[in-house]
Amino acid sequence: MSISVRYPLANSEHPIAKAIVKHAKNRLPNHKTQTTNDLTVNEFEVHPGAGVGCKVGPKTVLIGNKRLMRSYNIPIGLEVETYFSDNEKLARTCVLVAINGKIAGAVSVTDPVKPEAACVVSYLQTMNIKTVMVTGDNRSTATAIATEIGIENVFAETDPLGKAERIKELQVRVLL
Structure with a gap:
């Protein structure tokens, strides 16, 4: 190439x-x-x-x-x-x-956080829906973004395959 x-x-x-x-x-x-x-x-x-x-x-x-x-x-x-x-x-x-x-x-x-992100997360939480961030970003960046929009659970430094696996794990936990 x-x-x-x-x-x-x-x-x-x-x-x-x-x-x-x-x-x-x-x-x-x-x-x-x-x-x-x-x-x-x-x-x-x-x-x-x-x-x-x-x-x-x-x-x-x-x-x-x-x-x-x-x-x-x-x-x-x-x-x-x-x-x-x-x-x-x-x-x-x-x-x-x-x-x-x-x-x-x-x-x-940097990818600025969408202005409505915090409102969406807050709304989901009022409906007792837990929010989770799974990202390839480093832990410090991911934590800063999560804090800004109100997400408590962060899985950072996750490669693409790991993201899919983490989502499957979380889906299984929700179904149990």
Whole structure:
């Protein structure tokens, strides 16, 4: 698979990837990709619930969460940990970029909570319906969002398969 070097996330359907690509395109003049370099993305691999990896020319690039970086034994320094902590408290999801085994950058993204979310959760609770959040977001971000809208039970850092399993478990508990 080969796509523009500027957008190794361009073919991803993940909302975070789409947000990063949209932001990158908006920052480029006339929304053009880099034309002075004919490097292509190869060996593109999705790591569900963690990020993506690929080769850009001779370089190995990883884009994803701390779990992905740790699975490749990429050291995460104090500055990056502080960046994560500060942003997670603000309900932002942090994404790391590593090139050839070293952290090269980090971005944080946020998806503002819909204004009516707290009202919907509150209404469900008045009907004795328990609300639960099952998310791939890190624990700090998930907890901040849940607190904001009134959800007490949070299952964070759950990969897509884990989300389906958790929902099945919760459905079984409700039926018992």
